[in-house]
Amino acid sequence: MYSTLSASSCHLLSRRSSSDGGSRASCSLQFWTCHRQCEEALTATSYGSFGASAAIARGSERMGGFPKLGLDEKHGACLLLGGRGGKLPRMFERARVGEHLLQNGNRKKNNATIRAILQWNRRPQMAGSPPRVVVVTSGKGGVGKTTTTANIGMCLARLDFKVVAIDADVGLRNLDLLLGLENRVNYTAIEVLNGECRLDQALIRDKRWVNFELLCINKPRYKMPLGFGGKALTWLVDALKKRPEGTPDFILIDCPAGIDAGFITAITPANEAIVVTTPDITSLRDADRVTGLLECDGIKDIKMVVNRVRSDMIKQEDMMSVLDVQEMLGLPLLGVIPEDADVIKSTNRGYPLVLKKPPTLAGLALEQAAWRLVEQDSMKAVLIEEAPAKRGFLPFFGG
Ligand code: ADP
Ligand code: MG
Numbered sequence: 138m139y140s141t142l143s144a145s146s147c148h149l150l151s152r153r154s155s156s157d158g159g160s161r162a163s164c165s166l167q168f169w170t171c172h173r174q175c176e177e178a179l180t181a182t183s184y185g186s187f188g189a190s191a192a193i194a195r196g197s198e199r200m201g202g203f204p205k206l207g208l209d210e211k212h213g214a215c216l217l218l219g220g221r222g223g224k225l226p227r228m229f230e231r232a233r234v235g236e237h238l239l240q241n242g243n244r245k246k247n248n249a250t251i252r253a254i255l256q257w258n259r260r261p262q263m264a265g266s267p268p269r270v271v272v273v274t275s276g277k278g279g280v281g282k283t284t285t286t287a288n289i290g291m292c293l294a295r296l297d298f299k300v301v302a303i304d305a306d307v308g309l310r311n312l313d314l315l316l317g318l319e320n321r322v323n324y325t326a327i328e329v330l331n332g333e334c335r336l337d338q339a340l341i342r343d344k345r346w347v348n349f350e351l352l353c354i355n356k357p358r359y360k361m362p363l364g365f366g367g368k369a370l371t372w373l374v375d376a377l378k379k380r381p382e383g384t385p386d387f388i389l390i391d392c393p394a395g396i397d398a399g400f401i402t403a404i405t406p407a408n409e410a411i412v413v414t415t416p417d418i419t420s421l422r423d424a425d426r427v428t429g430l431l432e433c434d435g436i437k438d439i440k441m442v443v444n445r446v447r448s449d450m451i452k453q454e455d456m457m458s459v460l461d462v463q464e465m466l467g468l469p470l471l472g473v474i475p476e477d478a479d480v481i482k483s484t485n486r487g488y489p490l491v492l493k494k495p496p497t498l499a500g501l502a503l504e505q506a507a508w509r510l511v512e513q514d515s516m517k518a519v520l521i522e523e524a525p526a527k528r529g530f531l532p533f534f535g536g
Contacts, residue, residue: 260296264513265409267386268378271510272305272407274431276423278394280415281444282306284480284490285503286391287315289411291489292507294349298386301340301377303352305370305403306393310357316343317487318351325353326373327365336376345492350385352377366398367405374406387510396430404431409438411471411510415445416457421465428468440471440515442506447476469515472506474499 273286283306290302303326304312313319324339343349352373354365370390378384390407393399404410410431414424424441431439443459450456457465459473474480477499483490490500491507509515 261508261511263298263386263511268374268384268388269386269409270374270388270390270407271409271411272390272392272404272431272436273411273413274392274400274404274427275394275413275420276396276427277414277420280413280420281442281474281480282394282413283312283315283391284484285411285413285442285444285474285506286389287312287489288491288500288503289507289510290349290387290389291316291343291346292491292504293387293389293511294343294346295491296507296511297348298511299348299383300387300389301350301352301385302389302391303354303370303373304391305354305399306391307354307365307399309393310353310355312391313341313351313353314487315484316351316489318343319487322351322353322356325355326369327355329373329376330365330369336373336380337382365402367402370402371406396427400427400430404434404436407436410436410440412439412441412466412468413444414441414462414466416443416451416459416462418457421457421462424466428466438513439468440510441466441468442472442474443470444474445476446473471509471515472502473516474502474506 273282273289275282283304286302290300294300302312302316304310306312313322318341321341324334326339328334329336329339340350340352343351354370374388377388388406390403392403412424412428412431414420428439441462443462446459447456451458459470463470475498477490477497479493479497480490480499483493490497491503493500496504
């Protein structure tokens, strides 16, 4: 199993020596966050061909035989240990899943294969005061900015936050496509600025999650209109803040590629940034440059999402590990998104991956990133480890 570790949850987990099944890392952990019904979480665990079953690790309280469950009071979480056979108690079906951990557990003792930390009816605690204006940028094109904006935005809306996503990629607008809202764009921000319509007419409310709204700057294939710049976008953001319906909790700005006028416009109203990068040298160099520009612009809160990670390639040393990326960019890590064909399918269907049932690994990773964004948490370490082949585990992602 290939795995990632959130340092924030380290204390919940036992460290294993590298001789215990692991070749490189000392921990064998897969840590994801999601916010779903427990049932779905277990579907997700079985996605990794582990089989969905659970027994509980700590503070155990028996719930009518196997499996057991325990509450971690500090985290409001349940820690589940996977085993063979057994069904989840009904109460879990109502549980909201927060943090979701998959681990190749203590195989010798109890055949445990899966661990999941479930948040117990917990909503992430908003750090910082709303509205948080977050720009999603990268420098390089095609690394996953729009995918990240659409999915994190949807997750935040599902977590009950009011979200407005602004597609500031004026020339190559495609956030509406990813969200499946392209047929509903009648008015754009340009008409609002020209006084041809009201702001709420240009805001497209998602039918799946009504607290998610999309604002496009311009009609597709139109160039950036003359005079549209940072000031105009700041005016729009201020107008969103003053809406009678209430201030949104998050304003996400999908930034165009490059570092020219469109980029400068997109970052002007932002006070936080998510830098999306893939683990390749061109994308990293651009991300580094963009980070410098963001800092010059006074944006201090910058986190990164490492997208399209392939563990099989990392294992063969054909791809940089996430730790390498972290060392190179020196940014706090918001999420690690595996390369996943489902991302492309969801893009083509106009259905954000995080809404997919059963959830996919990339979807769970994006959901985890959304949680971290809300709580201003970040991963501090990511470890990769090889699965013991004889158990027949499939590689977790990329395999
Ligand atoms: P950007 O907005 O940075 O130009 P996009 O979000 O539009 O990038 O993504 C570019 C392409 O990459 C899309 O076709 C998308 O489906 C694909 N993609 C993004 N992330 C992943 C991933 N984790 N796995 C597979 N494909 C991905
Ligand atoms: Mg884009």
